[in-house]
Every structure is written in C-alpha cells, then in structure tokens.
Amino acid sequence: MGGGFAVGSVILLGGDPGIGKSTLLLQTMDKLSKSSKVLYITGEESVQQVAIRAQRLGIIGNENLLLMAEIGLKTILQMIESKEPQIVVIDSIQTMYTEMLQSAPGSVAQVRECASMLTRIAKQKNITIIMIGHVTKDGSIAGPRVLEHIVDAVLYFEGDQHSNYRMIRSIKNRFGAVNELGIFAMTDKGLKEVNNPSALFLSSYRTGVPGSCILITQEGTRPILVEVQALVDNSHIMPPKRLAVGMDNYRLAMLIAIMQRHLNLQLFDQDIFLNIVGGVKVSEPAIDLAVILSIVSSFKNKALAPKLAVFGEVGLSGEIRTVQKGQERIKEGIKLGFEKIIMPKANLPKEKYTDIELIAVSDINQVLQACFN
Numbered sequence: 319m320g321g322g323f324a325v326g327s328v329i330l331l332g333g334d335p336g337i338g339k340s341t342l343l344l345q346t347m348d349k350l351s352k353s354s355k356v357l358y359i360t361g362e363e364s365v366q367q368v369a370i371r372a373q374r375l376g377i378i379g380n381e382n383l384l385l386m387a388e389i390g391l392k393t394i395l396q397m398i399e400s401k402e403p404q405i406v407v408i409d410s411i412q413t414m415y416t417e418m419l420q421s422a423p424g425s426v427a428q429v430r431e432c433a434s435m436l437t438r439i440a441k442q443k444n445i446t447i448i449m450i451g452h453v454t455k456d457g458s459i460a461g462p463r464v465l466e467h468i469v470d471a472v473l474y475f476e477g478d479q480h481s482n483y484r485m486i487r488s489i490k491n492r493f494g495a496v497n498e499l500g501i502f503a504m505t506d507k508g509l510k511e512v513n514n515p516s517a518l519f520l521s522s523y524r525t526g527v528p529g530s531c532i533l534i535t536q537e538g539t540r541p542i543l544v545e546v547q548a549l550v551d552n553s554h555i556m557p558p559k560r561l562a563v564g565m566d567n568y569r570l571a572m573l574i575a576i577m578q579r580h581l582n583l584q585l586f587d588q589d590i591f592l593n594i595v596g597g598v599k600v601s602e603p604a605i606d607l608a609v610i611l612s613i614v615s616s617f618k619n620k621a622l623a624p625k626l627a628v629f630g631e632v633g634l635s636g637e638i639r640t641v642q643k644g645q646e647r648i649k650e651g652i653k654l655g656f657e658k659i660i661m662p663k664a665n666l667p668k669e670k671y672t673d674i675e676l677i678a679v680s681d682i683n684q685v686l687q688a689c690f691n
C-alpha cells in the first residue's frame with residue numbers, strides 16, 4: 319500500500335477467481351487484528367469453510383478478528399454499526415446486494431450501489447474497507463470496471479496458473495505510491511512473502527546463452543532484476559512475426575525500427591519473439607536497452623558477457639535517454655553480484671563505485687561496441 323492502509327480509505331482488490339484473494343486477506347487480517355478490530359464478511363463461503371481454511375493457515379484467531387457470512391448490505395451495515403470495526407473486508411463485492419434495487423447480486427447496478435454505500439460508511443466512520451472483486455471474463459471487475467473510480471486504491475492480484483508465484487500490483491492509490499509490487503509464493507500453508515524477488519526471477523538464468531539480457535527494472539518503490547529473452551529467426555512468411563510477452567507490442571515494433579535504422583541490422587525478414595521471464599510485466603521505457611541487446615544477441619548468436627545488467631530508454635534517433643532512479647538500480651545490481659552495468663550517461667552517479675563497472679552510454683552504437691567487440 320506504499321505505507322499501510324489509510325484510515326477511512328476504500329480499497330478494491332481485483333483478481334481472477336481462485337488466484338488467492340481470500341487467502342491473502344485472511345492472512346493479512348489475522349496480522350492486523352493484533353492491533354485493530356477487523357470484520358471479515360464472506361458472501362462466498364460459509365463461516366465453517368473459512369474457519370477450516372483459517373486453521374490450515376495456522377490462524378488461531380482472537381476476539382478482534384470477527385467473521386460473518388452475509389450478503390445483505392443492510393445486515394452488514396448494522397453489524398458495522400454495532401461492532402465498530404476499524405477494518406472491514408467484503409469478500410466479494412459481487413455477492414453483495416441491497417434491497418433498494420431489484421436487480422440480482424453481481425449486476426452492475428448492485429455492485430455499484432453496494433460499493434458506494436460502503437464507501438460512504440467508510441468515510442463517515444473512518445473505517446478502512448477492502449472489497450474483493452473478481453475479474454470477469456472480459457477483464458473488468460464487475461462488468462465495465464464500475465468500481466475503479468469510486469474507490470481510493472485499486473490493487474490487482476495476478477499470477478500464472480502454472481507457477482506458485484503471485485504478484486500484487488497497485489494500479490491506483492490516492493494515499494500512496496502507485497505501481498507498487500508485492501511478490502508472494504502460494505504454499506500449502508498459504509501465501510509467503512518473497513523477500514528477494516530479483517533472486518527469484520533470476521533463479522533459472524543461465525549465462526553464456528545468446529538472446530538473453532538482464533534488465534534492472536523499477537517497479538513502484540523497488541528495483542528488481544528480470545531476464546529479457548529474445549528469439550530471432552529467419553521468417554518464412556511476410557510480414558514476419560513479432561510478438562512480445564510481458565511488454566508492449568508497439569514498443570517492440572518501435573525498437574525494431576530503431577535497430578534497423580541506426581544499427582543497420584537487416585531484421586525485415588526475421589521473426590522476433592520477446593519474453594520477460596517469470597511472468598513479469600514491464601511497462602517502463604527503461605526496458606529498451608535490454609530488449610535491443612537481447613535481440614541483437616540472438617540475431618548474432620553471440621551471448622552477452624556474464625554478470626552484465628542493463629537499463630536505459632532508447633529514443634527514435636538512437637540516443638540513450640535518462641531514466642528514473644538510476645542509483646537504486648545500480649545498488650540492486652551490486653547486491654545481486656553483477657559486475658557490469660550498461661546505463662544512460664546522464665544517470666551516471668557522481669560518487670564512485672568500486673565494486674561494479676559502470677559503462678555509461680549516450681548512443682545505441684556505443685552499446686553494441688561495448689557488448690559485441
């Protein structure tokens with residue numbers, strides 16, 4: 319949350335069904351109930367079911383952690399009135415209904431009305447309310463993202479079905495930094511925090527392989543290292559295939575155009591695939607250098623130097639542009655034992671680093687010279 323739950327704020331936690339939203343909040347509320355009074359309202363499971371899960375998660379429970387199975391908003395509001403909790407969880411907003419409307423729970427009208435009534439209570443009584451919202455098939459919560467503008471903060475819980483790792487990302491936050499990222503592992507005892515995500519994402523990284531480049535990216539307040547992989551191969555169709563997983567496809571197309579123009583590479587008859595390992599999504603422009611280097615490395619079939627990490631934005635005329643938080647990125651690279659960082663010249667820190675070689679570049683041709691000569 320970029321510094322905790324703000325009093326009186328309303329938070330929407332979105333995610334696919336089964337991703338672990340209830341688990342995450344149950345565990346979080348258990349911790350918070352040591353210092354605040356928490357009311358957890360479940361409209362999806364019975365009290366017994368939640369209790370069984372809580373036991374499995376090792377939650378002993380205390381008088382400050384209240385659980386209620388209910389979907390009628392009127393009863394819920396009465397309960398809030400009488401128990402005076404500081405934090406309320408609504409699991410999920412799609413199961414709630416108010417008698418004031420005719421439509422069924424889960425309909426846009428119901429979801430919107432219930433959410434605004436809860437928001438009013440949160441502001442009136444200075445309660446923090448966390449609403450769970452299932453992402454529906456078209457990718458929006460409760461229909462057309464009806465809630466995002468009502469609430470103070472929007473978090474998304476995402477993860478790959480094939481891996482145990484889950485990421486929680488803040489999309490909007492009126493009271494803290496956005497783009498924060500939390501990383502958890504789903505175990506048989508619930509979610510466990512991953513303290514060193516960089517090490518996790520690099521765990522299967524092999525040095526000396528063409529087409530791979532380590533990027534130091536910045537997600538919210540923390541830097542993480544991720545591996546960018548490219549596969550470049552002769553195409554048998556026109557136009558050739560270009561596909562990016564974990565980054566914007568248009569940005570990839572733009573970088574390919576920059577490479578053709580300023581590096582004189584003949585990529586027009588090449589299929590180019592790009593993947594960010596570990597299911598991470600990078601939306602910041604500092605990814606550019608890593609994308610270009612992994613593509614050139616695959617194209618030339620030459621691996622980059624081991625223990626090399628990069629960051630930097632590339633402009634349309636081939637210039638390397640400054641990015642935010644250069645120092646933090648360098649420190650994370652050092653922490654993970656990297657020996658060389660290629661980075662924008664303007665990001666070069668004044669202080670000298672002795673435990674890492676910083677290669678400052680201002681033009682994309684310098685980058686290739688530093689890497690492939």
Ligand code: TYD
Binds near residue numbers: 504507
């Ligand atoms: P859940 O929190 O019920 O998901 P959501 O509320 O987002 O629908 O979690 C569902 C999945 O998490 C379920 O498939 C089983 C798995 N899980 C574990 O692997 N370990 C656990 O300790 C718990 C409680 C759940």
Ligand code: MG
Binds near residue numbers: 409
């Ligand atoms: Mg659930």
